[in-house]
Amino acid sequence: MSPHRLDVLDLTAHRCRELLEAGDVSATELARLYLHRIAAVDGAVQAYLLVDEEGALAKAAAVDAKPRGERLPWEGVPIGLKDIFCVKGMETTCGSRILKGYHPPYDATIIGKLRAAGLVFLGKLNMDEFAMGSSTENSAFQTTHNPWDLERVPGGSSGGSAACVAAAEAPWALGTDTGGSIRQPASLCGVVGLKPTYGAVSRYGLVAFASSLDQIGPLTRDVKDAAALLDIIAGRDPRDSTSIGLPEPVGTPSRTDLEGLRFGVIKEFIGEACEPGVREVFDSAVEMISSLGGVCEEVSLPSVEQGIAAYYLIAPSEASSNLARFDGVRYGHRASGADDLYEMYTRTRSEGFGPEVKRRIMIGTYALSAGYYDAYYAQAQRTRTLIIRDFAGAFDRFDFLVSPTSPSVAFKIGEKTADPLAMYLSDLCTIPVNLAGLPGISVPAGFSQGLPVGLQIIGPHFSEKGMLGAAHALEQRLALPLVPPLAEVAR
């Protein structure tokens, strides 16, 4: 098959692999295909912070130099990486001015795994600064635009990753999820986004936002790809004390029905906050689940309503400590001409961090400071215990829980930036899942006002295999058209 008859819009990672294995396309041709696509549309989408054309082509050439029979399964398949992963020698900014020019002297563990698997790195993807945000508007460098409507946000913080996959600027991408940052942008951009169980994937080399909540996960065009990418990156890492890995590889999901499965519909997530259009799509999806043999019933998790409050104490507290290392001493931006150390620290950090990051550092520092720890941080961690219990109780009755991923479709760029608290409230459905360390996946469920709506499936700890199976069955049945009407615009 001649490469120029290949359309990126038809490609998933699995399809790329098949074509490479069959010799229908070379790794170099495939890389060029995506690089061309990026050149054509990223001017409008602005998903990429850095495109590594040279590196990608060099890697692709190395793959092509190997006889096909000797290649690893995924060798030569391109991938996009959220700019939050340390890639040795490649600029890693986390969407922040404070890390502009920072070249990590080491690879994140998952980056090592991707390299070993032979994947071709296309470049680094835009994100909310230090993963703090739900719209990717907090990036210090550029705002990413939703491929479904360029005047709207792609969601965040992995907005670049979601938009990239939606616009077919890579067959798949990696993002991170602390309070919904994979699932919510996946929902807003009409792609699949998976947050694995806390500890399934190593965090070594992931620039930390909230250590007890962060997880790395795939954003893909379909559930099969998400399963495959999860298997590549999952695993216990001796360099990450909190990592456990998965009990077994998830393999290729093949389920076609949902017979015998019980689904709990989380009452608190389909309340007033939910847009009517989203609610409609969600209800249809629930009907679809039933038609596939799944039994759906409403379940109440009363404590999830305190989830946002708990999250906005725990996450900023941990972040305020994690981000203290950005002090201008050993790497990153340093303010010039400071008279003394205190001035150097203060000006460096004030110049280098954006307003949302500063806001969260302030909240976190306050919550941990003398006299407030017990009322705020410790109390939030107790709330967490309550949330974990509620979920555990629900999983006694149900195999999986479902909800809309986001209470709204993609909002307009600039619409929510004036009100931080309003922005925080849009994470209602996703946050409790991180607090409990559970796996969650967003699959496209339909459209409202022409914009994608995602369905969230939540499973017990380490239930990824079953969860992906169920997601696959639903996805196959829904058979949604997932190509955004994106005109080609030269950068």
Add this chain to the structure above:
Amino acid sequence: MTLIKEGWEAVIGLEIHVQLNTRTKMFCGCELSFGDPPNTHVCPVCLGHPGVLPVTNEKAVEYATRIALALGCRIADYTIFHRKNYFYPDLPKAYQISQYDLPLGIGGHLDVELEDGSNLRVGITRVHMEEDAGKLVHSGGASGRIDGADYSLVDFNRGGTPLVEIVSEPDISTPDQARAFLTQLRSLVQTLEVSDVNMEEGSLRCDANVSVRRPGAALGTKTELKNMNSFRFLHHGLESEIERQLEALESGERIVQETIHFDPASGLVSSLRSKEEAHDYRYFPEPDLTPIELDDAYVERVRQSLPELPAARKERLVAEYSLPPKDAGSLSANKPLGDYFEALAAATGDARMSANWVMGDLSGYLNAAGLEVTASAVSAEALAELLRLVSEGTLSGKMAKEVLEAMIDTGKPAGDIVAEKGMGQISDAGELDAIVARIVAANPGPAEEFRQGRDRVLGFFVGQVMKETKGQANPQLVNELLRKHLGGAG
């Protein structure tokens, strides 16, 4: 409580940091370094790069447990690390991973033997684990100190080295007691072989919390006294700070809770006033590390592996070797020294003589050369050979000292040196008898004086015999033979 001055008592608590001698750092695989070029024993973890994570060194946990057990602490069922947050250039993550309200060991004690022979039981509040900071060098100022420096340089080789912090109860009342406590604590930790515990090198550090009060009154405001990096300075610093506080209180001032800096050059203490406010460390549990739950089996295993501690060894030396307690104490304070003594005693069969030589000439040589006994040029076996020559009478004590010096200089065995120098003490009674007889015969005058009762004349004859034998005659034998040949009173 011992009064520090008429009407006043001092209350002292010590905070000791012990740097462990594991192979690698507390939370990463970098090797510990000593005097290597800067930033050559570092990795992304101990440099605090974005994205890195700590992983706990299991050996450090074992060593910390040894220390806690040796101090009689209870080992916590559940112990966790906390982050202690503050900004300083030698702290790469801007937080130190330490322990806060769930430390590894609590509630122990150290029985301290004081100068007067009495015992002072000092409580140990807690023992916990943490990581060391990097090293800061201040440049451009006069004395290499912070004040007046233009800028500073940071080396992270030391950053991340495992530390064990030991906190004592404020059961200490005088600088002497503090010094005794630290000396004996050092000795205890040294026996465990988990640290070099060398104050000058920084593997043993000590800060003090000091306050004064009228006996029976509530505790006074305490200050934190820092920068005492030798036993002498600890003593001096405490003296100076207690004096400062007493002077202040007696002139109606109040003591401010602050950090006090000891200046070894002047012997004075001064307040470390900086424009920074009191630290708010914002402690919270370290989310990147798991809790540590050491079960009974583990604790027992570590307890079984503990060597004989100094207090127990001292008792045993008294019992087994009939040594006076003071000597036993000196020999058990330092494990290698005690080992040397016991090896020597076994080889010579004479504990008393062995003890005297170890505490005397051997220690003298080691101290002058600045060596630990493990680096002694003369092994216990070699010294045993020398002592055997003394017991046999081949060498006098005085000659043996000379031989020892030669052994140290040349590394040769005692026997070889004695042979080379022809130093064998003449103990052949027949040979000596002939010499003594000749000398007595040659000096009738002094011989007569001796017979008349002038005992001191014996010294003249001894001198003559020694001159004749180049000092190698066995003095005891000479004495006997002279009396025999001189006869008379005496």
Add this chain to the structure above:
Amino acid sequence: MISRKEVEHVARLARLHFDDEELARLQGELSQIIDYVQQLAELDLSGLQPTSHAVALKNVFRPDVPVQGLTQDEAMSNGPDVERGQFVVPRIG
């Protein structure tokens, strides 16, 4: 409501500088957020232990075995100001 003084104190702790306008805005935003999270302080959760780790693990260690680190050049490579193999910082006093 968080006082202006408290905001200034927290900013110092965090080594952040804000001008008057920013401080005023921040005071408002932080107060709003703290008022919101205040709802937690009212819950009676005294019977519950705080959760630090959602997925419980314990006793994760590494052996006391050296692992290759960075060369001095690599260590200094991102340093904004380095001298003789060390990181330079402005005067501390």
